[in-house]
Amino acid sequence: MKSVIISIGDELLIGQTINTNAAWLGQRLTNLGIKVVEIYTISDDYDAIHHALFEAEKTADLIIITGGLGPTKDDITKKALAEYFETELVLNEEALENVRRIFAEKKHPLLDVNVKQAEVLANSEVLINELGTAPGMWIEKDNKYFIALPGVPHEMKNLFDKKVELKIKNRLPLPFRYQRIIHTIGIGESALAEKLYSWETRLRNDGLLLAYLPSPGIVKLRISIEGDSDSNISELKDIVEKYVSELQEIIPNYIFGYDNDTIESKIGELLQKNQATLATAESCTGGNLAHKITSVAGSSKYYKGTVVSYANEVKTQVLGVDINDLKEHGAVSQQVVEQMAKGVKNLLKTDFAIATSGIAGPDGGTAEKPVGTVWIAAASKDKVMSKKFRFSTDRMLNIELASIMGMEMLRRLILNL
Amino acid sequence: MKSVIISIGDELLIGQTINTNAAWLGQRLTNLGIKVVEIYTISDDYDAIHHALFEAEKTADLIIITGGLGPTKDDITKKALAEYFETELVLNEEALENVRRIFAEKKHPLLDVNVKQAEVLANSEVLINELGTAPGMWIEKDNKYFIALPGVPHEMKNLFDKKVELKIKNRLPLPFRYQRIIHTIGIGESALAEKLYSWETRLRNDGLLLAYLPSPGIVKLRISIEGDSDSNISELKDIVEKYVSELQEIIPNYIFGYDNDTIESKIGELLQKNQATLATAESCTGGNLAHKITSVAGSSKYYKGTVVSYANEVKTQVLGVDINDLKEHGAVSQQVVEQMAKGVKNLLKTDFAIATSGIAGPDGGTAEKPVGTVWIAAASKDKVMSKKFRFSTDRMLNIELASIMGMEMLRRLILNL
Numbered sequence: 001m002k003s004v005i006i007s008i009g010d011e012l013l014i015g016q017t018i019n020t021n022a023a024w025l026g027q028r029l030t031n032l033g034i035k036v037v038e039i040y041t042i043s044d045d046y047d048a049i050h051h052a053l054f055e056a057e058k059t060a061d062l063i064i065i066t067g068g069l070g071p072t073k074d075d076i077t078k079k080a081l082a083e084y085f086e087t088e089l090v091l092n093e094e095a096l097e098n099v100r101r102i103f104a105e106k107k108h109p110l111l112d113v114n115v116k117q118a119e120v121l122a123n124s125e126v127l128i129n130e131l132g133t134a135p136g137m138w139i140e141k142d143n144k145y146f147i148a149l150p151g152v153p154h155e156m157k158n159l160f161d162k163k164v165e166l167k168i169k170n171r172l173p174l175p176f177r178y179q180r181i182i183h184t185i186g187i188g189e190s191a192l193a194e195k196l197y198s199w200e201t202r203l204r205n206d207g208l209l210l211a212y213l214p215s216p217g218i219v220k221l222r223i224s225i226e227g228d229s230d231s232n233i234s235e236l237k238d239i240v241e242k243y244v245s246e247l248q249e250i251i252p253n254y255i256f257g258y259d260n261d262t263i264e265s266k267i268g269e270l271l272q273k274n275q276a277t278l279a280t281a282e283s284c285t286g287g288n289l290a291h292k293i294t295s296v297a298g299s300s301k302y303y304k305g306t307v308v309s310y311a312n313e314v315k316t317q318v319l320g321v322d323i324n325d326l327k328e329h330g331a332v333s334q335q336v337v338e339q340m341a342k343g344v345k346n347l348l349k350t351d352f353a354i355a356t357s358g359i360a361g362p363d364g365g366t367a368e369k370p371v372g373t374v375w376i377a378a379a380s381k382d383k384v385m386s387k388k389f390r391f392s393t394d395r396m397l398n399i400e401l402a403s404i405m406g407m408e409m410l411r412r413l414i415l416n417l
Numbered sequence: 418m419k420s421v422i423i424s425i426g427d428e429l430l431i432g433q434t435i436n437t438n439a440a441w442l443g444q445r446l447t448n449l450g451i452k453v454v455e456i457y458t459i460s461d462d463y464d465a466i467h468h469a470l471f472e473a474e475k476t477a478d479l480i481i482i483t484g485g486l487g488p489t490k491d492d493i494t495k496k497a498l499a500e501y502f503e504t505e506l507v508l509n510e511e512a513l514e515n516v517r518r519i520f521a522e523k524k525h526p527l528l529d530v531n532v533k534q535a536e537v538l539a540n541s542e543v544l545i546n547e548l549g550t551a552p553g554m555w556i557e558k559d560n561k562y563f564i565a566l567p568g569v570p571h572e573m574k575n576l577f578d579k580k581v582e583l584k585i586k587n588r589l590p591l592p593f594r595y596q597r598i599i600h601t602i603g604i605g606e607s608a609l610a611e612k613l614y615s616w617e618t619r620l621r622n623d624g625l626l627l628a629y630l631p632s633p634g635i636v637k638l639r640i641s642i643e644g645d646s647d648s649n650i651s652e653l654k655d656i657v658e659k660y661v662s663e664l665q666e667i668i669p670n671y672i673f674g675y676d677n678d679t680i681e682s683k684i685g686e687l688l689q690k691n692q693a694t695l696a697t698a699e700s701c702t703g704g705n706l707a708h709k710i711t712s713v714a715g716s717s718k719y720y721k722g723t724v725v726s727y728a729n730e731v732k733t734q735v736l737g738v739d740i741n742d743l744k745e746h747g748a749v750s751q752q753v754v755e756q757m758a759k760g761v762k763n764l765l766k767t768d769f770a771i772a773t774s775g776i777a778g779p780d781g782g783t784a785e786k787p788v789g790t791v792w793i794a795a796a797s798k799d800k801v802m803s804k805k806f807r808f809s810t811d812r813m814l815n816i817e818l819a820s821i822m823g824m825e826m827l828r829r830l831i832l833n834l
């Protein structure tokens with residue numbers, strides 16, 4: 001089962017908007033066992049739309065189109081689609097009702113241009129978009145499936161999750177597919193591949209697929225297996241789970257989670273399980289660590305807050321770092337980062353704390369402490385762990401890596417690893 | 418002058434990596450007056466590469482290819498390119514020297530596979546990549562220009578900035594193009610368009626181009642003009658500048674910056690100009706405000722830190738918020754957010770402070786204070802401004818909007834707007 005994603009929008013071509021929709025859809029389709037063979041990003045223009053549809057249809061069974069359905073642009077994209085499918089646009093009552101509801105809630109008057117939002121292709125099944133005025137459309141033609149979705153990310157995602165995914169599962173001849181994702185941290189892709197060499201060889205010989213998915217600080221392993229209607233499904237699952245279990249024995253300390261886990265959700269889980277609270281003290285991460293922790297819904301249950309101490313006097317006066325240690329060892333030192341962790345734990349009265357102090361760059365590096373040098377500490381009631389890292393020369397990457405490794409140090413402290 | 422970007426990499430198709438390279442290149446090319454007509458994201462595979470090049474060549478004069486040049490993948494992409502251009506791969510001495518230097522610096526042994534990194538198309542001009550082992554290549558064929566760049570974002574960007582841009586300017590028949598970008602904040606796209614109606618009509622009648630580029634909280638206006646070799650260049654510039662000046666009179670308070678400014682760099686500038694310092698107290702923004710402020714290199718000169726007070730006791734004990742006000746009005750209230758701003762200003766001994774308190778969602782909303790309700794305050798030595806906002810139902814969007822509007826309130830406070 002092959003798929004092509006067509007992203008429509010000039011804002012994508014001029015780089016005003018980063019195409020996050022295509023990546024999100026790529027993940028979802030891959031997880032369904034559908035291979036995304038190409039992504040076309042094109043202009044909201046007749047010829048471009050027709051050419052992309054024509055090309056996509058040659059290789060793919062499923063074509064997902066996002067964007068171009070908004071109130072200012074619907075003329076072109078919907079008309080171009082209608083022409084391509086040799087059909088017409090008709091007003092859909094249910095979609096109009098949805099548009100009316102949204103305008104009533106916002107207390108905005110309904111204009112003619114807004115009514116046009118409820119027009120859909122006559123040959124389509126309408127996918128009502130609860131979060132916006134542009135409905136999605138599902139079109140079948142010559143055993144090919146076309147799905148047009150709005151371009152606003154949260155509308156597109158909601159529509160896919162609530163309506164499209166199930167329809168795909170019901171209508172399309174998907175292969176049976178079972179996969180697990182194993183999240184590792186603190187080990188690079190090549191070092192990991194070396195450790196897993198013989199395991200990976202056996203896995204591949206058993207017909208399983210393995211992908212290494214690296215991102216800053218983290219490498220995910222995706223193990224999957226595909227079968228058809230004749231396959232013994234529970235047998236296939238068992239094979240995958242056997243390799244997952246083996247992995248737990250080969251690299252137990254590097255695995256922090258599975259499937260939809262993230263390091264921030266994982267430390268949240270661990271803290272809640274221990275009925276414990278957390279505070280952070282950040283220098284070089286400048287609030288990014290707090291931002292990541294609080295991006296988890298419900299984090300207010302265990303996270304009390306952070307003190308970002310960009311200035312040295314905040315380190316001494318608010319966090320209680322010894323001014324002599326600061327002078328003698330510098331802000332980027334084991335002594336200071338450990339005192340920051342203990343200081344914020346006392347100040348915010350929590351069970352655990354994480355602290356970071358480093359040189360994010362681009363300036364501020366010295367021969368002894370070059371850009372990318374970061375000290376990180378994690379503290380509990382009776383213990384402080386600290387470690388020096390040497391990340392990169394890129395400011396934003398250093399901030400991200402220090403945030404992630406700070407959470408990892410807390411995980412290790414809580415689990416006594 | 419038309420361009421197509423070809424992004425190569427399975428990680429882009431499965432959504433493991435978001436295609437930020439294409440957006441970045443789209444911006445750069447647009448700024449050079451080159452129209453990006455399409456972005457193809459394809460697999461690292463012979464047929465896909467050949468087909469994409471063939472299609473791109475039909476419409477574009479300039480084809481930029483990123484990715485697929487890494488050590489584990491170079492076999493396919495470089496070979497596919499060599500075949501397409503009917504040429505061969507040859508070892509380039511300068512590129513090899515660069516590979517050797519990088520391995521020596523990292524103290525890693527040089528393997529055969531790494532030497533292959535220095536192979537380039539025989540028909541190409543080599544673009545040495547100082548930050549990585551994969552060189553870029555510049556190929557000219559039948560008045561078409563092909564540029565192959567590595568996929569690692571900081572390597573690609575560095576190579577484009579240091580070598581590719583100048584070469585494009587020297588070799589390609591670019592139109593003369595002059596543009597200014599005006600950054601507005603605190604006014605939506607449609608309200609802005611309404612205010613600018615007659616100005617925009619005159620501007621378009623004068624042959625200028627205008628684009629509205631919206632992002633959360635901010636709308637950029639891009640005014641541009643194009644000419645050819647016969648044009649009177651300084652006259653064209655003057656026309657654009659005249660419209661920019663007029664804009665300053667029509668919407669003076671909504672404009673916060675020009676061209677490469679950001680709201681975070683702008684408040685940094687204002688603070689430095691006033692030799693003033695800043696602290697923040699964040700509840701619902703959870704560190705994102707601090708993260709944005711500290712993403713500016715050199716922000717340690719004026720930014721002292723943040724206290725993220727996710728817990729109420731941090732608000733009272735650390736920031737000195739009155740416990741009775743907290744009980745009576747709740748954490749998301751004018752009383753509390755103003756006390757948070759004053760409290761952190763005193764605690765960190767700064768001249769200015771910003772504070773946020775709101776309900777980011779998805780939970781925690783009530784009928785009176787639904788998700789998206791955010792109080793923001795900005796404080797100076799003798800003044801506190803505060804305002805209630807009602808953003809959206811999306812947690813991450815609320816965090817982003819509250820961070821941006823917090824900085825905007827500080828800007829207004831400093832400038833007395």
